[in-house]
Amino acid sequence: MEQTVTQKSIKNPAPKGPDSFHLGIPFKLQDKINVWVLRTLAFAIITMLATLIVLLFKQSGEAVKEFGLWNFISTDNWNPVEDEFGGLSFLYGTTVSSLLALAIAAPVSVAIALFLNEMLPAWLGKILGLFVEMIAAIPSIVFGLWGIYYLAPFVKNTLTPMLKGSLGFLPLFQGPSFGIGMLTASLILAIMIVPTITSICREVFKTIPGHQKEAALALGATRYEMIKLAILSPSFSGIMGGVVLGFGRALGETMAVAMVIGNSTTISSSLLAPASTMASVIANEYAEADSDLHVAALCLVGIFLFVITLIINFAARSIVWHFNRKHAR
Amino acid sequence: MMIETTNYYRWRKFKNRFFQFLLIMAAIAVLTPILLIVQYTFVKGAGSLNLDFFTNLPKPVGEVGGGMRHAILGTLYLVAIGAAIAVPIGIMAGIYLAEFDKKSALSRILSFAIDLLTGVPSIIVGIFAYILLVVPMKSFNAMAGGVALSIIILPIVTRATEEILKLVPDHIREAGLALGIPRWKVIFMIVVPGSFKGIFTGVMLAISRAAGETAPLLFTAFGNMYMSYRIDQPMASLPVQIYNYAISPFEDWQRQAWGGAFVLIIIVLGINLTSRAIINRNELINFFSELKKKLNSKKA
Amino acid sequence: MKHLLIIAASLFIATQASAVTKVNGAGASFPYPIYSKWFSEYKKVKADVEFNYQAIGSGGGIRQLIKQTVDFGASDAPMKEKDMKKAAWPVLHVPTVMGAVSVAFNLDGVKSLKIDGPTLAKVFMGKITKWNDPALVALNKGLKLPSTDILVVRRSDGSGTTSIFSDYLATVSPEFEKEIGRGKALKWPGATVGAKGNDGVTGVVKQTKGAIGYVELAYAIKNGLPTADVKNKNGKYVAPSIKGVSASAATLKDDVYNGDLRISIVDQVGDDVYPISAFTYILLPVTKETTQLKEVKAFLNWALTKGQDMAGDLHYAPLPTKLTEVLLKKIK
Numbered sequence: 001m002e003q004t005v006t007q008k009s010i011k012n013p014a015p016k017g018p019d020s021f022h023l024g025i026p027f028k029l030q031d032k033i034n035v036w037v038l039r040t041l042a043f044a045i046i047t048m049l050a051t052l053i054v055l056l057f058k059q060s061g062e063a064v065k066e067f068g069l070w071n072f073i074s075t076d077n078w079n080p081v082e083d084e085f086g087g088l089s090f091l092y093g094t095t096v097s098s099l100l101a102l103a104i105a106a107p108v109s110v111a112i113a114l115f116l117n118e119m120l121p122a123w124l125g126k127i128l129g130l131f132v133e134m135i136a137a138i139p140s141i142v143f144g145l146w147g148i149y150y151l152a153p154f155v156k157n158t159l160t161p162m163l164k165g166s167l168g169f170l171p172l173f174q175g176p177s178f179g180i181g182m183l184t185a186s187l188i189l190a191i192m193i194v195p196t197i198t199s200i201c202r203e204v205f206k207t208i209p210g211h212q213k214e215a216a217l218a219l220g221a222t223r224y225e226m227i228k229l230a231i232l233s234p235s236f237s238g239i240m241g242g243v244v245l246g247f248g249r250a251l252g253e254t255m256a257v258a259m260v261i262g263n264s265t266t267i268s269s270s271l272l273a274p275a276s277t278m279a280s281v282i283a284n285e286y287a288e289a290d291s292d293l294h295v296a297a298l299c300l301v302g303i304f305l306f307v308i309t310l311i312i313n314f315a316a317r318s319i320v321w322h323f324n325r326k327h328a329r
Numbered sequence: 330m331m332i333e334t335t336n337y338y339r340w341r342k343f344k345n346r347f348f349q350f351l352l353i354m355a356a357i358a359v360l361t362p363i364l365l366i367v368q369y370t371f372v373k374g375a376g377s378l379n380l381d382f383f384t385n386l387p388k389p390v391g392e393v394g395g396g397m398r399h400a401i402l403g404t405l406y407l408v409a410i411g412a413a414i415a416v417p418i419g420i421m422a423g424i425y426l427a428e429f430d431k432k433s434a435l436s437r438i439l440s441f442a443i444d445l446l447t448g449v450p451s452i453i454v455g456i457f458a459y460i461l462l463v464v465p466m467k468s469f470n471a472m473a474g475g476v477a478l479s480i481i482i483l484p485i486v487t488r489a490t491e492e493i494l495k496l497v498p499d500h501i502r503e504a505g506l507a508l509g510i511p512r513w514k515v516i517f518m519i520v521v522p523g524s525f526k527g528i529f530t531g532v533m534l535a536i537s538r539a540a541g542e543t544a545p546l547l548f549t550a551f552g553n554m555y556m557s558y559r560i561d562q563p564m565a566s567l568p569v570q571i572y573n574y575a576i577s578p579f580e581d582w583q584r585q586a587w588g589g590a591f592v593l594i595i596i597v598l599g600i601n602l603t604s605r606a607i608i609n610r611n612e613l614i615n616f617f618s619e620l621k622k623k624l625n626s627k628k629a
Numbered sequence: 630m631k632h633l634l635i636i637a638a639s640l641f642i643a644t645q646a647s648a649v650t651k652v653n654g655a656g657a658s659f660p661y662p663i664y665s666k667w668f669s670e671y672k673k674v675k676a677d678v679e680f681n682y683q684a685i686g687s688g689g690g691i692r693q694l695i696k697q698t699v700d701f702g703a704s705d706a707p708m709k710e711k712d713m714k715k716a717a718w719p720v721l722h723v724p725t726v727m728g729a730v731s732v733a734f735n736l737d738g739v740k741s742l743k744i745d746g747p748t749l750a751k752v753f754m755g756k757i758t759k760w761n762d763p764a765l766v767a768l769n770k771g772l773k774l775p776s777t778d779i780l781v782v783r784r785s786d787g788s789g790t791t792s793i794f795s796d797y798l799a800t801v802s803p804e805f806e807k808e809i810g811r812g813k814a815l816k817w818p819g820a821t822v823g824a825k826g827n828d829g830v831t832g833v834v835k836q837t838k839g840a841i842g843y844v845e846l847a848y849a850i851k852n853g854l855p856t857a858d859v860k861n862k863n864g865k866y867v868a869p870s871i872k873g874v875s876a877s878a879a880t881l882k883d884d885v886y887n888g889d890l891r892i893s894i895v896d897q898v899g900d901d902v903y904p905i906s907a908f909t910y911i912l913l914p915v916t917k918e919t920t921q922l923k924e925v926k927a928f929l930n931w932a933l934t935k936g937q938d939m940a941g942d943l944h945y946a947p948l949p950t951k952l953t954e955v956l957l958k959k960i961k
Contacts, residue, residue: 030514049446146369262823287685306450309448317444558641559651
């Protein structure tokens, strides 16, 4: 339909006058030029992304040749003196810190989303909701700064004795704690991803029709039963989408983690021990690595990080997408 | 029988109470650290500020005094470069996705590419800009920093533009076309200006996010001890300067790191909140919750 | 809007050309306190040159010099032959000052500590994990050491300080040499905390009770951290000091300075010698004279003469006079 309109307009060119955009070019051609300009731009963006990926692969080529992909990711020997590199400890650090952050943040986020939506008066919920969302805007460097000077001492002086007192028998809480380490990094990450998960959960909960909640209450359900039956079970996959998205965010986080995790390349079963993540090792070593192989190894770590984040993000997106489709019906 | 029912009822009531108690505890657990961060940054940060902080350059290591003028201006400068590159391209790409070639291979690949870009960890963007611009130009430079930030801004702007344009009802386009106006003019002179506020908000959100980024600047814009406006020279930025000062042992530098964090938060939240306030309240509540939802599901 | 854009664009263009020559350098954080002082003082002498020095670590200084992204590099670890070959031109090592790598610690109620090389190596290899380990107690008779866990803090970036420190430990402890080795970045065993730059290590040590780390003396003194007295080859326990560093350099014969200046002065013989001492270098590309290079040389001329007087105040040892004479001839 739009086509016909455009064609008609060619026969009746726009009136001459102050219209400086007429340029004496037929409308159809103008439209064509416009579309092609936009297409070129689109193509340019795609090319840029492709260059990014190709460059990254090219830079890491040497490390792949030297160690092999599987070998690289299954050994934890990161030894710049001998020029031997294995990325397992970073993979471990990234996975554990993000999973732990998720384990802390996910239930709390769902709870606070319920609290804001269902328990507070609407206006207060809105204000607090905005406040929580503002946290997502705080730069990670500020979280890192706070982490070094307040969270780390807190973990060392308050949290560690508590954990050791109750769960000290677990291998997770063995060894000395200096405040800097995996646990602190996970806590920072948890705080950082709460807003992401919370805001998605709130949106998901809002899609539940009011009459479902009312029906549950009318049947004599308590508020808890109503939330469980009418809100949580139908929005399960939506919540999962938010959680996975939060996971993706935690994986890629760099500065706040680099500042509190302690940058140790040794894998330790204790959460109190220092560790490092894929992003933090790149931030620490990329500009300083002096051998080419070291740089290539760091780029390879970067590729792994890139691929993992991608998979997680797409998983999250497809979960949310399926949820939305189900609900649109 | 009667007693059993009462007990069961009590049990349900107890569960209900307990659950609500848990929710409140969770809310407190989340809000406490958040309030602490905000409080520390504001109290420590605002207390660390003085005139010197805004007007001076850093003093040699370990000497008391000096400021972050170069870093504050540097951040604004870098963000301006990033925005100058990414905003026009991002808006165009958003228009392309929303208005043209809806089902074509190119638009699908572009859409996929934008999704990929949103997911790239910022540190990797830094590596990219280093290889692409720092090594060939033989100097750390502000341009590389700006380009790195533009890669962060671009996908957010594109998505925001696309989502907002999709909300514009078709009859507006049809009305324009029916008047005999060429399609590109309908889009650029009627549809886009009509959604200006929404797009502007998306742009501002993207910029506020870029302003706080540290990782992409570490080995691109690098750092500078002096004020510099040159695009081919290293440039200081607030986040990198905060990072350097935060890990240092000198108390005066730590004080300045807090001051810097305060200024950075003010810049970031300032941009964020003003852009939200530009849209009036009704629009903010109805229309913006839509946008947030979509932006959020694309973010991270 | 249009006017605003034009103003912005013309402002931008106007700022791109400036009368000030900008020189970029990067590298070691070991001499950062004195370099930043020098650059700031030098700007008062010569206002039309700006030296931007970023303390990203010696490894970074070497790498970025090879990649030609900086005008000069700085490192406490002299470049290896392998690295020299990677550069597009020969690289001139210009020593600027000497300094001590001190062993700083943070322990309640303990202000002094005596330690010898092999024990120090064991601490950094994670073989001694408590402050009241018998080996430490034996060296510190009369000192009440608590049973606190030791936290080893080391560098996370490629570092000349690490290179000097590991050079020393490998010299005195065969075990350390075999298991860890010498280098700017090492594979540290056990649970150690890595921090960025001398700043970072000092910061973590200062923040954390029970921590021990190796930092340039100036960082320890300026932050009020106690440092350990290290046993030298003559069996004397010497606190890190300018005197101890100068004594290390004094053991060198004058004709050494005429050869390759990549000299190690760790673990020298002498009663006053502080065993973990080192030169720190500015790395210059030997290539055609650019404006920047000329300015760096002019600056070095100043630093090697007038600049040396400032070294003492910042806890660095000035170079031996004989060496500065040789250097001044070399960079002219």
